Amino acid sequence: MRVITGSARGRRLMTLEGRDVRPTTDKVKESVFSIIQFQLQERVFLDLFAGSGQMGIEALSRGAKKAYLVDQSLKSIRVIEQNVKATGFEDKAQVVRQESKSFLATSRENFDIAYVDPPFGLGLIDEVLPLLAEKMNKGGVILCECADSEQVPDEAGDFILDRNYRYGKIKVSLYRHKEMV
Numbered sequence: 167m168r169v170i171t172g173s174a175r176g177r178r179l180m181t182l183e184g185r186d187v188r189p190t191t192d193k194v195k196e197s198v199f200s201i202i203q204f205q206l207q208e209r210v211f212l213d214l215f216a217g218s219g220q221m222g223i224e225a226l227s228r229g230a231k232k233a234y235l236v237d238q239s240l241k242s243i244r245v246i247e248q249n250v251k252a253t254g255f256e257d258k259a260q261v262v263r264q265e266s267k268s269f270l271a272t273s274r275e276n277f278d279i280a281y282v283d284p285p286f287g288l289g290l291i292d293e294v295l296p297l298l299a300e301k302m303n304k305g306g307v308i309l310c311e312c313a314d315s316e317q318v319p320d321e322a323g324d325f326i327l328d329r330n331y332r333y334g335k336i337k338v339s340l341y342r343h344k345e346m347v
Contacts, residue, residue, distance in 0.1 A: 195220070197333065198281070199224060212280040213234065309339070325344070
């Protein structure tokens with residue numbers, strides 16, 4: 167796993183080991199950042215269910231002003247911290263060990279771009295999306311990664327499902343503010 171482009175291009179990132187680990191593939195990561203490439207500069211990025219932190223780190227490498235990398239697993243947080251240090255983004259990355267709904271309920275930050283990649287098949291997107299929509303800036307976008315077979319809500323607060331992108335067995339759903347569609 168590596169940073170694809172930007173100021174940390176080519177840097178290798180650590181990942182967790184095990185059967186439950188499912189890092190976002192380079193193909194999906196490249197596609198996601200192609201979708202949001204003109205919306206990233208100087209924006210605040212949220213990597214929810216961050217795992218290794220690769221999506222937030224990629225956002226910082228491509229010009230995001232700040233990234234919040236949130237995961238409840240201590241093992242994940244340790245890997246994220248190592249990856250942030252290895253890429254030199256300690257001043258721009260906010261690493262948070264907290265359960266996703268609790269983070270969204272207590273955070274005072276508003277986000278421009280959010281990437282949500284929970285464990286598949288547990289219905290977590292349905293649970294966090296309404297809370298997340300309240301924390302998004304009006305011109306922001308929410309991207310949710312899930313199994314292609316999973317259903318995602320058509321709307322959450324003022325954000326509506328704009329489009330689904332499919333990559334084999336993976337689906338990325340793009341939400342935009344209803345006034346921006």
